Amino acid sequence: MGSQKRSKNSQERKNFIMKNESFACNYCGKENDPLKGGCRNHCKYCLYSKHVDDKIPGDRESKCGQLMQPLELDNSGSKGYVIVHKCTKCGKEIRNKTAPDDSIEAIIALSKHKEL
Numbered sequence: 001m002g003s004q005k006r007s008k009n010s011q012e013r014k015n016f017i018m019k020n021e022s023f024a025c026n027y028c029g030k031e032n033d034p035l036k037g038g039c040r041n042h043c044k045y046c047l048y049s050k051h052v053d054d055k056i057p058g059d060r061e062s063k064c065g066q067l068m069q070p071l072e073l074d075n076s077g078s079k080g081y082v083i084v085h086k087c088t089k090c091g092k093e094i095r096n097k098t099a100p101d102d103s104i105e106a107i108i109a110l111s112k113h114k115e116l
């Protein structure tokens with residue numbers, strides 16, 4: 001019997017983490033494929049998101065885990081449009097870039113919502 005003790009010298013990275021995996025939407029139940037060349041962080045059909053990130057996008061540190069409702073569409077200049085998501089439980093707001101294959105009908109509905 002022998003036990004080896006090794007000191008791990010790994011540094012934790014705390015910068016932007018890209019998570020790109022398929023998931024079933026908690027709101028509409030539809031399956032979302034991973035986004036090519038990007039990071040899928042909201043449902044492309046109904047635009048709902050899930051509160052999984054705490055301080056930085058992709059950290060998955062939040063223990064909230066509740067649905068995030070798409071509040072409004074915001075134009076961020078040359079980078080295109082961002083969706084402002086608000087958590088239905090804790091009220092945290094997170095801005096997410098729209099994906100190229102987001103439902104155009106949902107995007108239009110959201111943009112009209114802002115004008116009202």
Ligand SMILES: [Zn+2]
Pocket residue numbers: 025026027028029030043044045046047048
């Ligand atoms: Zn959905």
Ligand SMILES: [Zn+2]
Pocket residue numbers: 051064065066087088089090091092
């Ligand atoms: Zn929350």
